[in-house]
Amino acid sequence: MNPIFQAMLKAALFQKVACPSCKRSQVVSAQKKKAGTRCKYCGSGIPPSSP
Numbered sequence: 899m900n901p902i903f904q905a906m907l908k909a910a911l912f913q914k915v916a917c918p919s920c921k922r923s924q925v926v927s928a929q930k931k932k933a934g935t936r937c938k939y940c941g942s943g944i945p946p947s948s949p
Contacts, residue, residue, distance in 0.1 A: 917944055 916923045917937040926935055934946040 913947075915944055915947070917942060
């Protein structure tokens, strides 16, 4: 697979978010970023991102 296409696909499907409590970043799917999720390190809620 073309590396440029692979990078574009990854950027479209996955987003990097930072936990407001522990400040650690993690990669989540774009759907979870819009709906909000829990931090996999500390368990606190990460609010949905604003568009």
